[in-house]
Amino acid sequence: MASPRVLVLRSPGANCDEETAEAFRLAGGVAQPVHVNRLLESPDLLADYQVLCVPGGFSYGDDIAAGRVLGGQLRRRLADACQRFRDDGKLVLGICNGYQVLMSAGLLDLDSEGAEGSGERSATLAWSDRGRYDARWVTLHATPGECVFLRGIDTIEMPVAHAEGRFAIRDSAALDRLRNAGQLVLRYAEGDNPNGSADDVAGVCDRSGRVLGLMPHPERFIDATQHPCWTRSGLSGEGAGLAIFRNAVSFFD
Numbered sequence: 001m002a003s004p005r006v007l008v009l010r011s012p013g014a015n016c017d018e019e020t021a022e023a024f025r026l027a028g029g030v031a032q033p034v035h036v037n038r039l040l041e042s043p044d045l046l047a048d049y050q051v052l053c054v055p056g057g058f059s060y061g062d063d064i065a066a067g068r069v070l071g072g073q074l075r076r077r078l079a080d081a082c083q084r085f086r087d088d089g090k091l092v093l094g095i096c097n098g099y100q101v102l103m104s105a106g107l108l109d110l111d112s113e114g115a116e117g118s119g120e121r122s123a124t125l126a127w128s129d130r131g132r133y134d135a136r137w138v139t140l141h142a143t144p145g146e147c148v149f150l151r152g153i154d155t156i157e158m159p160v161a162h163a164e165g166r167f168a169i170r171d172s173a174a175l176d177r178l179r180n181a182g183q184l185v186l187r188y189a190e191g192d193n194p195n196g197s198a199d200d201v202a203g204v205c206d207r208s209g210r211v212l213g214l215m216p217h218p219e220r221f222i223d224a225t226q227h228p229c230w231t232r233s234g235l236s237g238e239g240a241g242l243a244i245f246r247n248a249v250s251f252f253d
Contacts, residue, residue: 004050004252006031011070014057016219023219027245036073043081051091051248054098056217066164067097071104091148091248092211096162099213100125108213109206122174126166129196135161139189140202140216145182146209148251149244156240158216160194165215167197175199181207186214218244
């Protein structure tokens, strides 16, 4: 079949859209940055794509809370289009600020079944327990389960760059439910948790495995030379982060 088309959602303050589009292109997809205003004007435009990606940055200046304004637009004005997109078996990826957007929009199935819209959220992304913005490389362990994006990945290094990315859960029962459902698919390695996330969670997926939100930036490691120790470690060729984009593209083979 033809290469899958990827809509990389642009918004005021987003600053990783071009890098993310390039990552999808290198993986074999046909990626196009599209401003959220175009999508608000024509929600049916989403039907022309197979992957929706919300990239990193500071959408709408992270007013109120990180990702809250853009997440509200998706939830209130694009809910039907996003639901049709998911029902058609397509993929959604949110990276860093995009993860915060997906969380705010309710696209990650983190509430118990039947609780959607109750106003009681099971999880959120809160300020780091360090109380500041942190940018560094971390090691992560993946337990892909049904998650399309993480297939074949066990351990991976990627950079993080955020202040408001601590995975906070309502209670132990909610954590157990998400863990048992296989939705806690990406964790910081021991001693490498940069923000105090509960259970070291760095990324979660929805129950279908086709919607993933993660705090690390895979688009910042698509070439070996982007790693700070690439010469010392003898790295060459592709960066490990490109595998996440290749998994998305190959899903439609």
